[in-house]
Amino acid sequence: MNKRLKLGWFSFSCCEDSTIIFTELLNDHYLTWKKLIDFRSISVLQKKEDLTDLDVAFVEGAITSGGQSDRLKVIRENSKKLVAVGSCACVGMPSAQRNLFNTETNTEIEAILTRFKYLPKVQKLSEIVTVDDQVPGCPMNEKIFLTLVDKYLKEFKIIS
Amino acid sequence: MHNLDLTLSDISKIEGKAGCDIKIRDGLVKEVKFSIAEFKRFYTQAIRGKDIAALPQLTARICGTCSNAHLLCAIKACENILGIKVSQQTLLLRQLLNFGLIIRDHALHLYIFVLPDFFGRDSILDFKEDDGPEHKFLHDAFAVKSAGNHLSIAVGGRSVHAPYPMVGGFTRLPDKAELIKCLQELKGIRSRVIDLVKLFLEKDKTLVRNNLQFAALLDESYSFLDGEIYHTDGKEAPEKYGDNLKYVSIPYSHASGFRFRGKTFMTGALARLNLGKEKLHKKSKQSLGPILDIFPSQNIYHNNLAQAIEILHSIDSAADIIENLDIKEEKQLPITRKAGEGVGVIEAPRGILYYRLAIDGTGRIIKGQIVVPTGQNQIGIEESIRVYLENNLEKLNDREILEKEIESIVRAYDPCMSCASHFLKIRYS
Numbered sequence: 001m002n003k004r005l006k007l008g009w010f011s012f013s014c015c016e017d018s019t020i021i022f023t024e025l026l027n028d029h030y031l032t033w034k035k036l037i038d039f040r041s042i043s044v045l046q047k048k049e050d051l052t053d054l055d056v057a058f059v060e061g062a063i064t065s066g067g068q069s070d071r072l073k074v075i076r077e078n079s080k081k082l083v084a085v086g087s088c089a090c091v092g093m094p095s096a097q098r099n100l101f102n103t104e105t106n107t108e109i110e111a112i113l114t115r116f117k118y119l120p121k122v123q124k125l126s127e128i129v130t131v132d133d134q135v136p137g138c139p140m141n142e143k144i145f146l147t148l149v150d151k152y153l154k155e156f157k158i159i160s
Numbered sequence: 161m162h163n164l165d166l167t168l169s170d171i172s173k174i175e176g177k178a179g180c181d182i183k184i185r186d187g188l189v190k191e192v193k194f195s196i197a198e199f200k201r202f203y204t205q206a207i208r209g210k211d212i213a214a215l216p217q218l219t220a221r222i223c224g225t226c227s228n229a230h231l232l233c234a235i236k237a238c239e240n241i242l243g244i245k246v247s248q249q250t251l252l253l254r255q256l257l258n259f260g261l262i263i264r265d266h267a268l269h270l271y272i273f274v275l276p277d278f279f280g281r282d283s284i285l286d287f288k289e290d291d292g293p294e295h296k297f298l299h300d301a302f303a304v305k306s307a308g309n310h311l312s313i314a315v316g317g318r319s320v321h322a323p324y325p326m327v328g329g330f331t332r333l334p335d336k337a338e339l340i341k342c343l344q345e346l347k348g349i350r351s352r353v354i355d356l357v358k359l360f361l362e363k364d365k366t367l368v369r370n371n372l373q374f375a376a377l378l379d380e381s382y383s384f385l386d387g388e389i390y391h392t393d394g395k396e397a398p399e400k401y402g403d404n405l406k407y408v409s410i411p412y413s414h415a416s417g418f419r420f421r422g423k424t425f426m427t428g429a430l431a432r433l434n435l436g437k438e439k440l441h442k443k444s445k446q447s448l449g450p451i452l453d454i455f456p457s458q459n460i461y462h463n464n465l466a467q468a469i470e471i472l473h474s475i476d477s478a479a480d481i482i483e484n485l486d487i488k489e490e491k492q493l494p495i496t497r498k499a500g501e502g503v504g505v506i507e508a509p510r511g512i513l514y515y516r517l518a519i520d521g522t523g524r525i526i527k528g529q530i531v532v533p534t535g536q537n538q539i540g541i542e543e544s545i546r547v548y549l550e551n552n553l554e555k556l557n558d559r560e561i562l563e564k565e566i567e568s569i570v571r572a573y574d575p576c577m578s579c580a581s582h583f584l585k586i587r588y589s
Contacts, residue, residue, distance in 0.1 A: 011176075011177075013198070013199050013201060014201075014224075015221050015222060015223050015224040015225075015227065016175065016176065016223075016224045016225065017221075017224025017227060017320045017321060018224070019224065020224045020225055020268075020319075020320050021224075021320060023268060023272065023305070024264075024305065024306075024309050024319065026302065027302040027303075027305050027306040027309065028302075028306075030285075030302060034285070039283075039285055044175070044272075045272060045283050045284065045285055046276075046282050046283035046285060046286075047282050047283075047567075048282050048283075064199045064201075065199055068199070094201070094206070094218070094221050095201050097201065097202060097203075097205075097206040098201075098202045098205070098206070101202070101205060101206075105205050105208075108205065109200075109202055109205065112200060115411075116199065116414060118199065138221065138321065139224060139318075139320045139321060
C-alpha cells in the first residue's frame with residue numbers, strides 16, 4: 001500500500017460536535033481518504049490505538065484535569081503536527097465557563113472539582129502545548145478542516 | 161472464572177468516555193462499577209443569569225451528537241413558561257428537524273458503532289470493498305447518515321447546533337426545492353433501512369432483563385416531540401415526569417443516576433417501541449409486518465432493532481410532512497419576558513430529555529434542571545452488565561471476549577457521555 005498520512009483524532013472536554021461533523025464528512029470523503037489516510041487513533045470509530053509517530057493529531061475539547069493535560073502532552077510528543085479543532089480547543093469556551101463563575105458558584109462545585117482532580121482553570125490547548133494550526137468554529141468550520149487535510153496531505157508528500 | 165479484576169478504562173465506539181470496573185471473587189460477582197468518565201462542564205450553573213432567548217443555543221452545546229434535541233427541548237420549556245403557542249407550520253418543521261436527527265443519530269450508532277461487531281471487525285473503516293455484505297453496509301451507512309444529515313441542514317441550517325430554530329419559530333424557513341431533494345434521498349434509502357432492520361433481527365444478541373421498567377413520551381403520531389409519558393404501569397402528564405425521577409448519587413461516576421417511580425428503568429428506542437409500537441407510521445408497520453410482534457421485549461439488545469425501526473418510521477413520517485407541507489412566509493412570534501417556571505419534555509434519540517427552568521421578570525434564568533437519557537439509563541447499564549456476568553460466569557475464561565461482551569452491552573444502550581456529564585445535581589425546591 002502507498003504511503004498514507006498517519007492521523008489521530010482525540011477528544012477532551014467538549015460536546016464532541018466536531019467529531020460528529022467529522023463522521024459526516026466521511027459520508028462524502030471516505031472512499032478518497034481510505035487510500036490516503038491511516039487512521040491510527042479515533043476512539044469513536046475503533047478500539048485499536050497506535051500513538052507512535054503520528055503525522056497529524058487533530059484535537060478537540062478543552063483541558064480540565066491533570067490527566068487530560070498529561071495525555072495532551074503525550075499526543076504532542078508523538079505528533080509532527082497538532083491541530084486544535086473547534087471552539088473549546090481553540091479558545092476554551094464554552095467548556096471553560098467555570099473559569100468565570102463567582103465565589104458562591106465556585107463553592108457549590110468545589111467538592112466535585114476536588115474529588116475528580118480538576119485543574120483550577122479550564123485551559124485551551126495552546127496554554128499547554130504548541131499548536132500548529134487551528135480549525136475554529138462551534139462546531140468546527142468544515143471548509144477550513146478540509147483545506148487543512150489537503151495541506152497536510154501535500155506537506156507529507158501523500159499527494160502532490 | 162473463579163477470581164477476576166477487570167478494568168475497562170475507555171470503552172470505544174460510544175459517544176464520549178466511559179469505563180467499567182469488575183471484581184469477581186470465589187465465583188461470585190462482588191463489584192460492577194459502570195462509570196461515566198467525561199469531566200463536567202457545569203451547564204446547570206452556567207445558564208444562570210442568561211437570557212431565555214439565548215438559552216437554547218447555549219444548552220445545545222451540552223452535546224454535539226444530540227444538540228438539536230437539546231435545542232428543541234429548551235425551546236419547548238421556554239415557550240411553556242412564556243405561554244407562546246407556535247404555528248402548526250413551526251411544529252411540523254421542528255418534527256422534520258428532529259426526524260433528520262433521529263435518522264442520522266441512530267444510523268451513526270447502528271452502522272458505525274455496532275455493525276463492526278457483527279462482521280468481526282474493529283471498525284467500519286476495516287470493512288472490505290470486495291466483500292459483498294461489508295461493501296453493501298459500508299455504503300448504506302454513508303447513504304443513510306447523509307439523508308438524515310441533509311434533512312437537518314435543509315430545515316435547521318446545520319445538522320449540529322442548528323441556527324434557525326428559535327423560541328417562537330424559525331428565523332429562516334426552508335426552501336421547498338431543498339426539501340424535495342431530501343424527499344428523494346429519503347425514498348432512496350428506505351430499502352437499505354429495511355435491510356438494516358432484517359440484519360439486526362437476524363444477528364443481534366440476547367440479554368433479557370426481567371422486571372425492567374420502561375418510560376417514553378408518546379403521542380398518536382410517534383412524533384418524539386409531544387404527548388404523554390407512558391410507562392410500564394400507566395401514563396402521566398409530562399410536567400409531572402420530573403417529580404417521579406429519583407436522583408441517585410454514584411460516587412465513582414462523573415454523572416448522576418436516576419430511578420423512575422422507585423425502580424430501575426430504561427428510556428430510549430426500546431421503551432418507545434415497547435409502549436407505543438401501534439403508533440408507528442402505517443407504511444412502516446406494513447413493511448415491518450410480524451417483526452413488530454417482538455415488542456414488547458425485555459431483551460436490551462432489541463434497543464438496536466428498535467432504533468433501526470425508528471429510522472424507517474422517521475423516513476416515512478418525514479416524507480409525509482414534506483409531501484403535504486406548503487411553506488408559507490411567517491415570522492417568529494415575539495417574546496414577552498415574564499417571571500415563571502416551566503417544563504419541556506421531548507424524546508431525544510436516546511430517550512426522554514427533561515428541562516425544568518425558572519426565570520425572573522426580565523427573562524433571565526434563575527435556575528434550571530436538565531435530565532438526560534443516559535443519566536436515566538446509567539443504573540440500568542450497570543445492572544445489565546451484572547446480570548450478564550452472573551448468567552455467564554462459567555464462560556468467562558477469556559478476558560478479551562469478556563471485554564467485548566461488556567462493551568457491546570454498554571453500546572446497546574447507546575449512551576451519550578457528553579450529555580450525561582454536563583451538570584452537577586442541584587436541589588430543586
